[in-house]
Amino acid sequence: MMSVQWLPILPSELLQNTEVLKVLINGKEVVVWRSALGHVQIWENRCPHRSVRLSLGHVDGENLVCAYHGWEFAAQDGSCQKIPAQPEQRAPKSVCSKAYPVSENNGMIWFGGFDHELKPEPLSQQTLFPKITPVHYAGSVLIHCAIDEVSEFLQHLHFRQVSPYCFLGDDEFADVQLIITPTDTEKTTLHALQPQAESVQRSLDSLFQIRQQLEEHQYAVL
Ligand code: FES
Missing domain, CATH: 2.102.10.10 (Rieske [2Fe-2S] iron-sulphur domain)
Structure with missing residues (x-):
């Protein structure tokens, strides 16, 4: 089956x-x-x-x-x-x-x-994500781009793809998990989860930057 x-x-x-x-x-x-x-x-x-x-x-x-x-x-x-x-x-x-x-x-x-x-x-x-505890939800943004485009851009930003919809941060974004949802053909929702409560705001700011860069096609690395 x-x-x-x-x-x-x-x-x-x-x-x-x-x-x-x-x-x-x-x-x-x-x-x-x-x-x-x-x-x-x-x-x-x-x-x-x-x-x-x-x-x-x-x-x-x-x-x-x-x-x-x-x-x-x-x-x-x-x-x-x-x-x-x-x-x-x-x-x-x-x-x-x-x-x-x-x-x-x-x-x-x-x-x-x-x-x-x-x-x-x-x-x-399927997810192959390292389990994080505690989990702190940083936020979600709706991006007007197809999911493949978002996935490619996250890899360009050096987020490691651990499964089709899940990415893991490195360096200053160590342990930040970015997750993508195919909302519609040209719309993707990007969510951030992480173990540290104190850097939730920074992750949220990054989500907004990622959205802006994707929607304006400014592919500079953060
Ligand atoms: S109970 Fe749902 S439409 Fe009647």
């Missing part, structure tokens, strides 16, 4: 318990949410009832509640647990939100692909 790459899509710190976010991955919208007990879910951003965006809803315990008619869908399998207008009626098993493979590792939330036929390999074999 073919396998797919895990994609890092969001720093864990940006999704607190009971938070719901809309995220673009390769131009497709998904809803990313965290249950009250802390379980992360990535689902198609469409209610199976009348196709309203689930990212407009809210979390109640381990369920995501649709904003329109209040149907509730369970974490883990997306099954419908409750239809408020018909409290006595059990929802048919076929009414389910579409859940995608998800994992959380080393300060990031990882997405396992849109195709249920293709199973992602174990995450640890």
